[in-house]
Amino acid sequence: MSVRVVARVRPLLKSERDFDVILRTGASGATEAKSRESLNDDRKLAALRDRDNVVRIPNPKNEGEEYTFQFNAVYDADVTQQELFDAEVAPTIKHLFNGFDVTLFAYGVTGTGKTHTMRGGKSLADRGVIPRLLSGIYRRSRKMEKDSNGETTVQVSLSYYEIYNDKVYDLFEPPEKRTLAGLSLRDNGGKTVVCGLTEKPCTSLKEFEGLYDQANTNRSTSATKLNAHSSRSHAILGVKITVTTPEKTRISTASAIDLAGSEDNRRTENDKERMVESASINKSLFVLAQCVEAITKKQHRIPYRESKMTRILSLGQNNGLTVMILNLAPVRSYHLDTISSLNVANRTRKIEVREVENDPIFKGPARPAVRPSLAATRKPLQPLTASVHVNMPASVVKDSAKKDEDKPLKAFSVYSDRSQPKAVTQIRKAEVSKRSSLSSEHPIRTLKPPRPSFAPPQMSYGDICAARIEEMVEKKVEEILAVRAVSEQSRQTQVWELNEQLQRRLEQLEQRIEGTEDARAEGLSYLLMAKQHQARGENCSALKMYQLALPHFPHNEKLAAKIATLKERIHGKPQARQSVPQVSPPKGRFGSMLSLKKEPTLTLGKRQAEDLYKDYADQTGGNGFSSDEDSILPKPKKRATSKSLRHNGGDLEALDEYEDPSVSPRTIHLLSIINSRDVSQIKLLKGVGAKKAEAIVDCLCEMDHALGTGDEIVSDQPHFQVSSLTELSTLKGVGVRTVENMRNGVLV
Numbered sequence: 001m002s003v004r005v006v007a008r009v010r011p012l013l014k015s016e017r018d019f020d021v022i023l024r025t026g027a028s029g030a031t032e033a034k035s036r037e038s039l040n041d042d043r044k045l046a047a048l049r050d051r052d053n054v055v056r057i058p059n060p061k062n063e064g065e066e067y068t069f070q071f072n073a074v075y076d077a078d079v080t081q082q083e084l085f086d087a088e089v090a091p092t093i094k095h096l097f098n099g100f101d102v103t104l105f106a107y108g109v110t111g112t113g114k115t116h117t118m119r120g121g122k123s124l125a126d127r128g129v130i131p132r133l134l135s136g137i138y139r140r141s142r143k144m145e146k147d148s149n150g151e152t153t154v155q156v157s158l159s160y161y162e163i164y165n166d167k168v169y170d171l172f173e174p175p176e177k178r179t180l181a182g183l184s185l186r187d188n189g190g191k192t193v194v195c196g197l198t199e200k201p202c203t204s205l206k207e208f209e210g211l212y213d214q215a216n217t218n219r220s221t222s223a224t225k226l227n228a229h230s231s232r233s234h235a236i237l238g239v240k241i242t243v244t245t246p247e248k249t250r251i252s253t254a255s256a257i258d259l260a261g262s263e264d265n266r267r268t269e270n271d272k273e274r275m276v277e278s279a280s281i282n283k284s285l286f287v288l289a290q291c292v293e294a295i296t297k298k299q300h301r302i303p304y305r306e307s308k309m310t311r312i313l314s315l316g317q318n319n320g321l322t323v324m325i326l327n328l329a330p331v332r333s334y335h336l337d338t339i340s341s342l343n344v345a346n347r348t349r350k351i352e353v354r355e356v357e358n359d360p361i362f363k364g365p366a367r368p369a370v371r372p373s374l375a376a377t378r379k380p381l382q383p384l385t386a387s388v389h390v391n392m393p394a395s396v397v398k399d400s401a402k403k404d405e406d407k408p409l410k411a412f413s414v415y416s417d418r419s420q421p422k423a424v425t426q427i428r429k430a431e432v433s434k435r436s437s438l439s440s441e442h443p444i445r446t447l448k449p450p451r452p453s454f455a456p457p458q459m460s461y462g463d464i465c466a467a468r469i470e471e472m473v474e475k476k477v478e479e480i481l482a483v484r485a486v487s488e489q490s491r492q493t494q495v496w497e498l499n500e501q502l503q504r505r506l507e508q509l510e511q512r513i514e515g516t517e518d519a520r521a522e523g524l525s526y527l528l529m530a531k532q533h534q535a536r537g538e539n540c541s542a543l544k545m546y547q548l549a550l551p552h553f554p555h556n557e558k559l560a561a562k563i564a565t566l567k568e569r570i571h572g573k574p575q576a577r578q579s580v581p582q583v584s585p586p587k588g589r590f591g592s593m594l595s596l597k598k599e600p601t602l603t604l605g606k607r608q609a610e611d612l613y614k615d616y617a618d619q620t621g622g623n624g625f626s627s628d629e630d631s632i633l634p635k636p637k638k639r640a641t642s643k644s645l646r647h648n649g650g651d652l653e654a655l656d657e658y659e660d661p662s663v664s665p666r667t668i669h670l671l672s673i674i675n676s677r678d679v680s681q682i683k684l685l686k687g688v689g690a691k692k693a694e695a696i697v698d699c700l701c702e703m704d705h706a707l708g709t710g711d712e713i714v715s716d717q718p719h720f721q722v723s724s725l726t727e728l729s730t731l732k733g734v735g736v737r738t739v740e741n742m743r744n745g746v747l748v
């Protein structure tokens with residue numbers, strides 16, 4: 001069965017206008033919605049399913065031409081949360097209880113309604129797929145338990161985690177418990193599992209709502225220009241259902257995935273932190289698209305392992321049912337992104353998923369464990385006489401049937417591979433010819449010469465009655481099959497052992513390369529950001545990003561050349577350099593907060609530096625800085641000024657080697673944590689507690705105010721960024737020792 005792909009077009013947002021709509025669906029919108037209102041529930045559902053399942057969008061290069069994409073279903077803006085759930089998700093619940101895994105995931109560009117579809121709003125009507133799914137699961141559980149008079153029990157447990165910047169974090173754990181590396185992944189019997197994930201039993205919908213809401217506060221979301229509550233991570237909710245009857249236990253899992261949306265950073269105007277997230281989101285979605293392409297083209301290598309999200313989603317590898325909800329925005333500003341989403345979804349539709357239910361666990365005496373792949377190719381061998389009869393003349397069959405009545409039933413049940421019946425066929429042939437020879441009284445010499453092991457050479461067939469021969473052959477067959485079964489078993493054991501060894505080796509290798517991969521991904525993120533800065537003409541920021549990328553690609557001549565060209569270009573424009581000293585913070589109070597060895601504005605883009613300079617010039621009546629610089633810049637709080645410039649001596653020299661942030665990935669990582677201003681992350685650094693972390697963030701905020709970039713969310717201006725360890729060591733509450741400690745504790 002293929003992945004079921006359904007498209008959902010969201011309504012226009014307040015800021016969008018009717019005439020910008022470019023997407024057309026087969027259904028005729030509002031009129032159809034009205035006509036559906038008059039129908040009862042079942043017919044409504046049927047009407048929804050019968051709609052024309054196409055999405056039409058103009059060719060961006062030729063508006064007169066239209067592309068048409070067909071999906072399993074298409075839902076317009078007028079389709080309610082309830083209708084979507086009833087049509088697409090409710091039918092999967094019964095499969096879930098029959099032992100099938102179910103995967104539901106929302107895919108689309110940022111701001112197209114994925115979170116609205118999966119989580120939804122607070123009101124009853126607005127609830128999304130996830131709470132409705134849980135409600136359906138609990139309803140069915142109660143019914144099953146009631147109908148079986150309590151003999152069947154259903155247990156539900158939840159896991160919830162996010163993949164943020166390609167690291168896995170447990171959403172049931174508070175953010176301060178997170179480690180920098182996140183949770184690791186492991187392959188377990190063909191499924192990817194997250195190690196150390198919390199699994200919470202959950203007995204009612206109310207309990208679920210409490211857990212889910214609480215966990216969502218731990219999820220990484222932020223405001224971007226395209227979505228005020230943009231998901232910055234992929235969120236995966238696992239609902240494990242254990243159905244226990246007196247005979248067996250069945251476990252199945254529903255995975256509901258709200259993917260982060262791809263972002264066109266020419267439109268988002270993201271800052272550095274959002275850019276890093278965005279690069280990671282875009283990369284994982286790009287890998288997903290590559291996987292989809294590779295699967296549909298039946299390529300040997302599917303790049304699942306290139307991103308944690310694709311590894312977990314395992315599209316086309318997971319058994320059970322998979323539903324992809326493609327979220328679409330109907331307006332022109334999404335034109336190219338919409339076409340690219342439509343293309344990916346269209347390919348996904350062709351991916352075949354094995355509709356295999358999970359094996360039940362039987363109660364009572366242990367049954368022989370048969371691997372599913374073997375079980376599929378093996379079948380119990382019929383008692384030999386039965387197979388012999390198939391090829392025998394009717395008269396002989398009758399005769400022997402009579403004899404069979406007197407014989408005890410054959411109790412053996414040997415399993416054999418389908419590819420092995422050769423031996424049986426041979427014997428069968430011999431049997432048939434023997435029998436026919438016996439019945440037609442043909443001379444014995446027409447028989448194939450008997451193998452020595454079957455009958456002693458001195459034995460004369462003439463002396464042996466048919467029953468005796470049959471008995472001997474059966475005995476021999478049993479012996480051979482028993483030997484085969486044993487050798488097959490030991491072969492299987494060897495294969496399993498080998499597989500396990502390979503698996504272990506693979507895990508070790510993965511652990512080893514994971515560090516390298518992470519570093520590489522980080523390097524790529526910097527490159528991406530550098531390109532974006534350069535495209536916007538922000539050469540200083542671009543240079544900085546290229547320099548940050550350099551340690552990840554140390555022998556890349558092209559990169560080195562790019563950095564050199566950029567440097568030349570920047571130095572060739574003296575006004576940028578000239579502007580820098582003018583915006584550098586005044587000495588005195590402000591200067592005591594930071595080392596002025598490196599001007600803070602160097603961490604800002606050139607354009608911002610110039611803007612900043614203009615701001616200051618305006619305030620001083622166009623004369624640039626006044627003589628009393630303290631009166632130009634807002635005065636920082638007193639406590640931030642107490643830091644003395646104590647780094648003139650040897651301590652700082654120890655850090656000098658790190659002055660250039662491109663020197664070590666460890667330094668870059670440490671600075672990125674500091675610049676994230678996330679107290680929960682900073683306090684986890686070695687030698688830093690909650691108080692110190694808060695003091696650091698306060699100090700950085702004061703720097704923003706001092707530089708006029710304090711309005712974090714609204715302002716397009718960048719925050720003050722710490723760009724070197726020396727600079728870090730001069731922040732309030734941080735000394736050289738602390739910096740060394742922090743740096744030593746960072747794992748990269």
Ligand SMILES: Nc1ncnc2c1ncn2[C@@H]1O[C@H](COP(=O)(O)OP(=O)(O)OP(=O)(O)O)[C@@H](O)[C@H]1O
Nearest residue numbers: 010011110111112113114115116227230231260261
């Ligand atoms: N079907 C819908 N009906 C009403 N409002 C919707 C619908 N779909 C989306 N919206 C609104 O559109 C906005 C963006 O939706 P949402 O946050 O779900 O997007 P998203 O795809 O999850 O974005 P991101 O990838 O950035 O997280 C929200 O204000 C949401 O309420």
